[in-house]
Amino acid sequence: MRVVIAEDLALLRDGLTRLLTAFDCEVVDAVDNGPALLPALTRHRPDIAVVDVRLPPTFTDEGLRAAIAARAALPGLPVLVLSQHVEQLYARELLSDRAGGIGYLLKDRISHVRQFVDAVRRVAAGGTVIDQEVVTQLLARRGHDEPLAALTAREREVLGLMAEGCSNAAIAGRLFVTEKAVSKHINSILSKLDLPPADDVNRRVLAVLTYLNL
């Protein structure tokens, strides 16, 4: 898998490169500012871009904007956005093109190396991985509004884990139920949310988008 990294702090840039390389990813380019990202992506056409939210020159949400611009220029390019804090607002903006292939994670998650690399692979494959922090925020605040009101508490839990990017097997592991039960829940969720039959990945993404109120 070919990766382009955008991270301004050398310490983290090198660490990420080392980590991804150890898991058989090829880091084809690592840039340290927002404006350099799009040219690098256009040139290398990687399988995924891993982007820090805060980048020079503005040190604001330069990385987020660069990621959104890159998605507009190269439709469907998988992007994993990393940050030291997560905002539901940013998650919504990232997902607004409803195409999937988006990840949005706290940098803390990198220390769970396997899960992190797994998330990178999922996003590269077109999945959606939203940080559990965002999901927790959502669970705390939402639940009564349409169309999620139709879901049972268990189904909302499953949907939350789907948003975090968990596979059926992972969800089953987390909730201590069988994988079969999970896929039953998921089918129920997809029909309650009135999602048209399509390939599994895309339906999952759409369910997550509904969940994130998009």
Added chain:
Amino acid sequence: MGWPSFTDTVAAARRRVLAVLSPVVRPGAVAAGCGLVVATLSLATGPVLIVLALASLLLVPVLGIGFALFPMVMTLVRAVANVHRRLARHSGVEIPVPYRPLPAGAGFGTWRRFRCTVGDPATWRDLAWLLPGTVAGAVLGLAASGPSGYGLEGLLGVPVLLYLSGHWHGYGAIWPTESLGQALLSIPQGLLILIPALVIARWFMWLHASFTRPFLRPTKAAELALRVTHLATTRSDTLDAQAAELRRIERDLHDGAQARIVALGMNIGLAEELLRRDPAAAQRLLADARQTSGEALTELRALVRGIHPPVLVERGLAGAVEALALTITVPVEVDLDLPGRLLPPIESTAYFAVAETLANITRHSGARRVWIILRHTPGRLTIMVGDNGCGGADPAAGTGLRGIERRLAAFDGTMGVTSPPGGPTVVMMELPCELSSPKTSPSSETA
């Protein structure tokens, strides 16, 4: 043996005379000098300014010439009035400057400048002062300086010289001078005139200052208005500084400690993965991680010190300044006299003002020696920081000194800098404040 020698007696007498005279001579001489300046200034500028002011006012309706001219004339008047205000300080009379600050972009000839000048009540009070001020300045200034000048003339023996050159006709009580002996008498006469003249010079100058004050000081309303303007400025400065400070802290945390802890997690996570596959690499990663954790702590510590130094909490201002002095590379002489703790915001402000000043010194001055004096008099904290470096520090030029000024201004504190090229530089800072708790004696102190 028992008797003091003649020279000793003379020396003692001289000391005694000087002890009696010095409180008279020095301030008297200053007053007489001021009198001369006041009289000269009044006579030289008063009539001109009166004519110019009247003419420019009359010219306002005529072609609008006065519209540009009047503010110019008033700027001149203000400059002269400011000299009088400063001179009044020598007589112990404080006359604050009453003028409202001019808005930006109010150059001469602009409507805004004219409106500001006309709208400032101080302008009209200045005008009202011009005529009586000129007369009083001339009369009282001459009254203060004339007699002293005459006395000095006699004391210095000018009449003797003039008699010898055949030009002189008399001095003091002897009129006309008929012999050298009589001419020489002008010296003791001069002394007799000079001493009371110096005394009355002070009185006349005080009279002048007291006469000037009601005209040139701000009205109560103007004083309040100035105060409001000052408070508004310092408040917005404080808020700016605070916001900038918070941004700096956020940035430092984000790029510093927080990033290092992320890297730490990353290294440990990867090491965990590699433990079996590649133990040597895992060990390297763990060593990296340990180093990174140390760096994160160092950064956090530096940040905490920048927010509120722990030693300031533990030891108060004096202790913290002492601790600070030990950390800089230049030898620092510390002379601190602070009988108790100050209110925490004052302590913190004073501490950072000193820290910033010391940082400026180590950064720019190339000083070999630095001294810090800290004093508390009732209601006032005074800090002086001096160095023997290259001088030339200018609060208007650098952001460092300006920042200190702003910090202090939030508490009505002030800063003055003397820094001639070549040094030495002395930064003097004053903060109005009370002690929050008198220091307990060491014996009753508890740990």
